[in-house]
Amino acid sequence: MSRQEHIVHGFKATLVARAVYMLSSALLMFVLARYLLDTDGYGTLYWVIGILAIVQLVADLGIGKSAARYISEYSEKDPGQIPYLITSTITIKIIAITFVVYLLLLFHEQIATVLGNPEAAPFLAAGVIYVTVFSFSGFTQIAFQGFNNLTYSAGVQALSGFARLIFAVGFALMGLGALGAFFGYIVGYAISAAVGLALLYYTYYAPYDSADSYEDGLSRRLLEYSVPLTATRSANVVDKQIDTVLVGVFLTPTAVAFYTIAKQITDFVLSPAEALGFTISPNFGEQKASGQLAEARQIYETALTNTMLLYIPAAAGLAIVAGPFITMIIGENYAGAVPVLQILAGFVVLQAITNLTSDSLDYLGRARHRAIAKGGTAAANFGLNIVLIPTMGVVGAAAATVATHTVYVAVNLYIVHLELDLNLLALARSVGLICAITGVMALAVLVVMPMVSSIAVLFGAIALGAATWAVLAVASGLVDPGEVRAAIS
Numbered sequence: 140m141s142r143q144e145h146i147v148h149g150f151k152a153t154l155v156a157r158a159v160y161m162l163s164s165a166l167l168m169f170v171l172a173r174y175l176l177d178t179d180g181y182g183t184l185y186w187v188i189g190i191l192a193i194v195q196l197v198a199d200l201g202i203g204k205s206a207a208r209y210i211s212e213y214s215e216k217d218p219g220q221i222p223y224l225i226t227s228t229i230t231i232k233i234i235a236i237t238f239v240v241y242l243l244l245l246f247h248e249q250i251a252t253v254l255g256n257p258e259a260a261p262f263l264a265a266g267v268i269y270v271t272v273f274s275f276s277g278f279t280q281i282a283f284q285g286f287n288n289l290t291y292s293a294g295v296q297a298l299s300g301f302a303r304l305i306f307a308v309g310f311a312l313m314g315l316g317a318l319g320a321f322f323g324y325i326v327g328y329a330i331s332a333a334v335g336l337a338l339l340y341y342t343y344y345a346p347y348d349s350a351d352s353y354e355d356g357l358s359r360r361l362l363e364y365s366v367p368l369t370a371t372r373s374a375n376v377v378d379k380q381i382d383t384v385l386v387g388v389f390l391t392p393t394a395v396a397f398y399t400i401a402k403q404i405t406d407f408v409l410s411p412a413e414a415l416g417f418t419i420s421p422n423f424g425e426q427k428a429s430g431q432l433a434e435a436r437q438i439y440e441t442a443l444t445n446t447m448l449l450y451i452p453a454a455a456g457l458a459i460v461a462g463p464f465i466t467m468i469i470g471e472n473y474a475g476a477v478p479v480l481q482i483l484a485g486f487v488v489l490q491a492i493t494n495l496t497s498d499s500l501d502y503l504g505r506a507r508h509r510a511i512a513k514g515g516t517a518a519a520n521f522g523l524n525i526v527l528i529p530t531m532g533v534v535g536a537a538a539a540t541v542a543t544h545t546v547y548v549a550v551n552l553y554i555v556h557l558e559l560d561l562n563l564l565a566l567a568r569s570v571g572l573i574c575a576i577t578g579v580m581a582l583a584v585l586v587v588m589p590m591v592s593s594i595a596v597l598f599g600a601i602a603l604g605a606a607t608w609a610v611l612a613v614a615s616g617l618v619d620p621g622e623v624r625a626a627i628s
Contacts, residue, residue: 157293169468171311175320176311176316178392178396186384189384196373198236199235200365201367202369209361210225214286223353240271247263251263255387265321269325275335307324308320309323371513374513381521383398383402386533394475400465435559436560444566448573452576455577455580458484479534479537485541486541493544513547523535573617584607587599588600
């Protein structure tokens with residue numbers, strides 16, 4: 140199988156599994172928000188998950204990503220080191236998790252009180268289990284990515300999403316409310332972690348014949364490379380979650396619900412870009428190691444152009460239909476999420492580029508530079524949130540996210556250009572053509588929006604926009620129907 144065929148195969152497997160995960164997440168969001176939880180309960184649930192995502196940083200460190208990088212390298216170079224890499228990584232994770240969950244169990248009531256919501260204390264106590272199972276579920280996905288087995292990686296994620304949906308809805312229907320839904324999350328991640336670890340052991344640990352000894356200095360390099368990855372991951376999680384946490388601190392659980400709904404919708408839209416970035420990134424490490432930078436450049440430029448072709452029009456369409464989409468599908472109670480989603484439509488384009496680029500930089504050995512950029516913009520995002528949330532509400536949190544992420548994306552693209560020497564003129568021409576297509580598509584949707592009075596008409600307007608985009612994308616030559624059919628088949 141050629142590298143291109145391998146990428147397409149991996150992308151399709153990842154996209155299908157991510158589709159299962161995101162569809163189950165979308166259904167979970169819809170059922171919980173519309174039928175099972177009030178806005179306060181919904182906001183509290185995801186506010187706590189945001190807090191635990193920050194706590195998770197110390198439990199995870201950057202050791203999983205660092206292990207994936209060396210697994211990718213040593214799978215070709217010296218497979219006998221793989222069992223040592225897996226063992227040392229899991230040992231480090233267990234030590235870090237034990238430290239974190241002990242402190243969380245000890246201080247969960249104080250944390251809830253300091254952050255202004257004492258009623259969240261039971262959630263934080265249960266977070267001891269959540270942090271543990273989520274950590275190992277995520278680790279197995281990253282490890283399989285390092286082995287370039289994207290089918291297993293995506294499968295573990297899909298399983299976590301499906302199990303989470305079943306148990307969260309089931310516990311909420313039993314009358315356990317938001318805390319029951321939270322335990323549904325825990326059970327879902329526990330199942331995926333157990334399956335992922337079993338697959339990792341029987342597929343990549345047990346079959347390998349260990350080398351006579353752990354390569355001298357490899358464990359040190361594993362830890363050293365985890366440092367910038369920890370910094371990047373910390374900045375990334377803080378950047379993604381601190382706005383949600385601060386909305387809860389400065390405003391109300393209902394405000395958190397508005398902000399969360401908008402962010403979840405953008406996450407669903409971004410799933411294909413995340414799948415593509417996850418798929419292609421291991422190839423950059425392999426190509427840099429073998430000196431094939433021209434091939435790496437071609438892969439990245441093609442992926443970036445296709446990503447922009449999808450996401451610039453998608454962002455414009457999302458901003459146009461945000462109002463009726465939220466009020467008709469999620470419910471009138473969430474109308475406060477509409478302006479947040481319209482602002483975050485700009486974030487969709489930025490995050491699509493980030494999803495495509497960030498992992499690739501890690502595999503290219505640029506984790507330290509990305510960490511510096513992410514740390515700086517995360518700090519700026521934190522400061523802007525503190526200023527804007529009290530004065531502008533949830534809209535201020537969205538504006539801070541878009542402003543700081545613009546800077547981060549620009550720095551990422553600059554670093555990629557330094558590594559791969561991108562053809563900037565060709566990329567600029569493609570983006571200009573995509574913007575023109577987007578303008579025509581947006582005009583077509585705006586013409587019919589005054590007629591939207593039901594969900595059926597709303598989806599008709601969305602279909603009109605998609606059809607307009609498809610015709611213009613093919614007519615402009617940006618999309619070759621033959622290539623699309625070949626990829627699908």
